[in-house]
Amino acid sequence: MSTTPTALIPAQAAARLDDYTIIDVRTPGEYTAGHLPGAHNIPLDHLHTALPALKAAATRGNLLMVCASGNRSATACTELAAGGIPATTLTGGTTAWAGEGHTLHRPENAQAPWPMERQVRFAAGSLTVLGLAAGIRWRPARWLSAAIGTGLVFSAATNTCGMAAALAKLPHNQPRTTDLDATLRTLQG
Structure with missing residues (x-):
């Protein structure tokens, strides 16, 4: 039985951004090219590794899953729900977010591979x-x-x-182990 994850449109998310721990499930390159302020990067194919950290983060507050269009983040929500972790997806992803005029954070001097x-x-x-x-x-x-x-x-x-x-499995699309480990430690809180 599949369930539709809870979803927010960008305007709703922007109004409540501080209420969420934001998890961007895109590749590190896509994340570097621009992400929601305060977002943590856990690529979708590393989500299983992050389940304990995400479970800990979910006990402290709501999780907002984000990707480029909303497809991968909806998949992430479904995977998390199967693990007993509630999460919300951003409808339309970063594309809709930026399209509505909300800012995306881009690290200074970061070299991002193509989306x-x-x-x-x-x-x-x-x-x-x-x-x-x-x-x-x-x-x-x-x-x-x-x-x-x-x-x-x-x-x-x-x-x-x-x-x-x-x-996504190519080296330039993979998170450095140290980056993913630091993210997971932060979420463990």
Whole structure:
């Protein structure tokens, strides 16, 4: 049985920001590019490691899960709910937050990799062109382009992205162990 997580729109969240411990579940690069003030970065694929710290933080106050669009944060809320940890998601994520004129915090002198959506577009486009170009000399290479196109259609139909999940595992999209450990110690409180 799936449940829909509690959600706040950006205006509601902005009015009550101090009432929440904000957890940004995007990749470290996306987080560095701009996040809600006071947000802690725990990438979605590291959420299981953070469950004890998040449980401790939830006993002291409400958790607000944030991502770029609201999809990953809703997934995080569902995973937390399965662990008995209540959490709220920000509808529309940082995109909606910034779109309504709220500020995003960007660390000074931070080098942020491209946002995940841009990484996916670059990888998918590059692989498609590679498949077509290689297909000139070796016809079966065109299947690479067909596979990427099929993956994009599946991604749109299911609102998931296998390529983003794979790209999130690249080193530049991973938190440094020291950063994640410091975040978890802070949340343990």
